[in-house]
Amino acid sequence: MRRFGLLALILGAVGWLAAVIQAQPLQAPRALTSEVRAALERVYTQALPAAVRIETVPEGTGSGFFISADGLVMTAYHVIEDTRSFRVINSKNQSFAAELVGYDEFRDIAILRARVEEPVQFLPLETTLGPRVGEPLLAIGNSRGQFIAPRYGLVNTVERDIFPFFNSIAISTTIPLAPGDSGGPVLNLAGRVVAVVVAIGQPNGVFESYLSPLQGLDEVIAQLRAGRRRDVPYIGVQLFQIDDETAATLRIPREGVLIQGLLRGGAAEQAGLRGFAIRRENGREVYEFDVILEADGRPFNNVTELQRYIRSKEVGDTVVLTVRRGQQILKVELRLTPNPTRRG
Incomplete structure (x- = not known):
């Protein structure tokens, strides 16, 4: 079975000079006389x-x-x-x-x-x-x-x-x-x-x-x-957008965003959330993962929209995530932190 690719998009990434930006076409402004x-x-x-x-x-x-x-x-x-x-x-x-x-x-x-x-x-x-x-x-x-x-x-x-x-x-x-x-x-x-x-x-x-x-x-x-x-607030996760192939492979609805990995020391790790993992059971691959369905009661099916919502908060704010883990629906409370990879 072909595995789906996971794209790491970390909540709280910051812009840098010389970043290559994808954006819509522009109308040229007037000339500099x-x-x-x-x-x-x-x-x-x-x-x-x-x-x-x-x-x-x-x-x-x-x-x-x-x-x-x-x-x-x-x-x-x-x-x-x-x-x-x-x-x-x-x-x-x-x-x-x-x-x-x-x-x-x-x-x-x-x-x-x-x-x-x-x-x-x-x-x-x-x-x-x-x-x-x-x-x-x-x-x-x-x-x-x-x-x-x-x-x-x-x-x-x-x-x-x-x-x-x-x-x-x-x-x-x-x-x-x-x-x-x-x-x-x-x-x-x-x-x-x-x-x-x-x-x-x-x-x-x-x-x-x-x-x-x-x-x-x-x-x-x-x-x-x-x-x-x-500081920009972080959940401390790497996220993956669930597409049709991912949903079919994992046998899950195409809703929410999948947690690919956790940043060490981040709020998500401390709250017990799980990143994507594969184990073998009776000769078969078994996938283990959490999917974020909601933040503070708001549904999110798009990584960027969830990122934007988190950025609208302050470090120290509390966010309640609704998470699917297998057949369970969990409520997980997180306290947003600065970038856990930069600040020990």
């Missing part, structure tokens, strides 16, 4: 003193920008995630030790504090008005061996869904970004930061860059400045 480019170049000249390069240990490079005169720096969370230390370098090549203040893994933004000795120039944030489709934008970053360099482009869409590589809704643009630009500021023609660089992709063979928008985040940013650290 020479006049608009010249205006963006002037914005770059004014913003340059507030932009920074971030160097991390283990070795890595990212981008960021000052958001206060006393040395607060905004960047993408994944730039400094799982690093032991990092430094901030400004356009004068001055280097400052820095420490993490707060982060929001869901939106992939973080705030650091650089140990500056005197007030620094900083960039104003635009949290009221978001960019529009076709609007020209400037990103400042450190890719391709360049130091705090400008990149120009136009907005493709303001509500791009690149899940599961990025938890929130992204802005997609034509800005030619590359690894090293993550965390850099994205400014409008008024010289205000509207977003932070988080990822790039190539949907349908067309390059796009992705930004985490700042619109509506006044309260979130205030919380991060005050030290809030928000």
Whole structure:
């Protein structure tokens, strides 16, 4: 009997720069004219003193920008995630030790504090008005061996869904970004930061860059400045979408999502849920597995929809799963945790 393939999709995966995103085709925005480019170049000249390069240990490079005169720096969370230390370098090549203040893994933004000795120039944030489709934008970053360099482009869409590589809704643009630009500021023609660089992709063979928008985040940013650290919640499972072949092979209804495996130390393992296993009994293969049918009373037959529901929660929240195990229907209560593979 041919066995079905299992695709591991882990609840709580986070987006990374250079992730390849599958998405719907786009209508091309208007061209970036020479006049608009010249205006963006002037914005770059004014913003340059507030932009920074971030160097991390283990070795890595990212981008960021000052958001206060006393040395607060905004960047993408994944730039400094799982690093032991990092430094901030400004356009004068001055280097400052820095420490993490707060982060929001869901939106992939973080705030650091650089140990500056005197007030620094900083960039104003635009949290009221978001960019529009076709609007020209400037990103400042450190890719391709360049130091705090400008990149120009136009907005493709303001509500791009690149899940599961990025938890929130992204802005997609034509800005030619590359690894090293993550965390850099994205400014409008008024010289205000509207977003932070988080990822790039190539949907349908067309390059796009992705930004985490700042619109509506006044309260979130205030919380991060005050030290809030928000992790994406995890159940701690690897899931498989049940298709017709899987249902026929396992002799189960095509409903719910199958648990392929458990992440060590995760909420699912601690609650006694079971991953997929095969044992032999009287010369025959016997399949053992759990299928998640519902979360908090809501039915889920799609892996992505279940992932989205979990992402809408907070670490520490409780979720009640309805699970089929053989002929039994179980209710299992889980307390959502941060990524169990990263945090021991």
